[in-house]
Amino acid sequence: MSASVLFMSMSLDGFIADPADRLGGSDGNRLHHWLLTDDGEGFRSDEPAAGLLAEYTASGAIVAGRRTVEIVDHWGGDHHGMPIFVPSHRPPGPSVADMPLVTYVSDGIASAMAQAKAAAGDRDVLVHGGYTARRALEAGVLDELGILQIPVLLGRGRRLFDELPAEIELDIVRVVDTPEATHLRYRVRR
Amino acid sequence: MSASVLFMSMSLDGFIADPADRLGGSDGNRLHHWLLTDDGEGFRSDEPAAGLLAEYTASGAIVAGRRTVEIVDHWGGDHHGMPIFVPSHRPPGPSVADMPLVTYVSDGIASAMAQAKAAAGDRDVLVHGGYTARRALEAGVLDELGILQIPVLLGRGRRLFDELPAEIELDIVRVVDTPEATHLRYRVRR
Numbered sequence: 001m002s003a004s005v006l007f008m009s010m011s012l013d014g015f016i017a018d019p020a021d022r023l024g025g026s027d028g029n030r031l032h033h034w035l036l037t038d039d040g041e042g043f044r045s046d047e048p049a050a051g052l053l054a055e056y057t058a059s060g061a062i063v064a065g066r067r068t069v070e071i072v073d074h075w076g077g078d079h080h081g082m083p084i085f086v087p088s089h090r091p092p093g094p095s096v097a098d099m100p101l102v103t104y105v106s107d108g109i110a111s112a113m114a115q116a117k118a119a120a121g122d123r124d125v126l127v128h129g130g131y132t133a134r135r136a137l138e139a140g141v142l143d144e145l146g147i148l149q150i151p152v153l154l155g156r157g158r159r160l161f162d163e164l165p166a167e168i169e170l171d172i173v174r175v176v177d178t179p180e181a182t183h184l185r186y187r188v189r190r
Numbered sequence: 191m192s193a194s195v196l197f198m199s200m201s202l203d204g205f206i207a208d209p210a211d212r213l214g215g216s217d218g219n220r221l222h223h224w225l226l227t228d229d230g231e232g233f234r235s236d237e238p239a240a241g242l243l244a245e246y247t248a249s250g251a252i253v254a255g256r257r258t259v260e261i262v263d264h265w266g267g268d269h270h271g272m273p274i275f276v277p278s279h280r281p282p283g284p285s286v287a288d289m290p291l292v293t294y295v296s297d298g299i300a301s302a303m304a305q306a307k308a309a310a311g312d313r314d315v316l317v318h319g320g321y322t323a324r325r326a327l328e329a330g331v332l333d334e335l336g337i338l339q340i341p342v343l344l345g346r347g348r349r350l351f352d353e354l355p356a357e358i359e360l361d362i363v364r365v366v367d368t369p370e371a372t373h374l375r376y377r378v379r380r
Contacts, residue, residue: 012337012360012376013351014204024357137343147202151362151376153327155354161203164345167214170202172341175372177365184372186202186341 002117003143004063004125006133007056008160009034009181011150015157016130021071024154031150034181048176052148052183060120061085063112063136065129074102083119087112087132113141130160137168137188144173145186192307193333194253194315196323197246198350199224199371201340205347206320211261214344221340224371238366242338242373250310251275253302253326255319264292273309277302277322303331320350327358332378334363339372 009023009031010016016031017023024030029040035049036042043053057080066088069075074084077099084102086092092104105112113136116125127136136142147160169189176183199213199221200206206221207213214220219230225239226232233243247270256278259265264274267289274292276282282294295302303326306315317326326332337350359379366373 012335012374013354014349030357145202149374151360153351153354153358153360155357159204161343164203164343167220167345168343170341170343172367172369172372175365175367177362177367179362182362182365182372182374184202184339 002060002120002122002124004113004117004127004136004141005059005144005146006127006136006142007146007148008128008130008133009148009150010160011152011154013153013155014159014161015154016160018154018157021158024152024157030152030154031148034148034150034178048178048183056080056126058123059126060123061116062126062128063087063109063116063132064127065132066090067131068129069102074099077102082126083116085112085116085119087135108139109135110139110141113139130158130162133160134162134164138165140190142188144188145170145184147184147186149182149184150180151182192250192310192312192314194303194307194317194326194331195249195334195336196317196326196332197336197338198318198320198323199338199340200350201342201344203343203345204349204351205344206350208344208347211348214342214347220342220344221338224338224340224368238368238373246270246316248313249316250313251306252316252318253277253299253306253322254317255322256280257321258319259292264289267292272316273306275302275306275309277325298329299325300329300331303329320348320352323350324352324354327378328355330380334378335360335374335376337374337376339374341371 022028062082062084069086086104087109096102170186173187174185212218252272252274276294277299286292360376363377364375
């Protein structure tokens, strides 16, 4: 069955971006070193990075937070060909008019997730963004968490997790130990 | 060579205690379930909990934060027989007068760590407490981090990691995957 899966790189101290919305380090990409070639220009083709990227691009739709998509201007409207759903109460900016795969959803995270699941069919829905992840957890519409935990303390920035209204139990689905990142996969217990 | 090793249970969202200084969950012990017998009264004797506990009690000294030790009144003055060093600018409370293994250190974390390392000889120094861990990281006197990452989102409470003045790179030393906790061990890169 199709699952909604958060996919984020996070420092050990819980940050997903530095205060300038960069990914840390001198090149601004510290949290994505596990995924990038040494020159930072392309994606790695060796395992386990390549396998994870393949898993990721085999998803059927994305639900991503407005802050996240606006930082990259909606990936230019094409993120591995997947339809992109953005929960937001405000209308989209002008660039979105030329992006047929991007849909702004104004009636909440549960609606955005339902539309994304319908678009994804039997494939998974990728979820990006800290705020969006927390709202999806609160609304009970996040099924799994895929955390790429990076062996660095960024020391400051934007956190993936912040306050939630209740404790949420998880089951550990998979742990992959690599020198550059610990790949943690959890299922939300209902 | 002797190392100073932080040893803490932490929820996936980075908390080491709930707002009431309990360890989360209905029994107030959620973050220590990996370590305790089902009735919560004793320590588990099966692996890997037993092995980690043995590693822990083979340490030669403890450096622990004042908040941490006061919550448990300095473990009654005897924590597996190890000398206990508490960095604090204020003098200790009256109970410490009857605790010969407890030493309050008023001239900072580096001094507390040096005294603990001297007492530990060739054994490791255990470090407990969020504030103390951050001050030790800042002062460059924390060698390793042992994080028992628990598959739960507590949603609120006291964080292990907060702001640090600079990014700190870590090397992953060991990852042990169990259903109840992911045992992560890191070395601080110098």
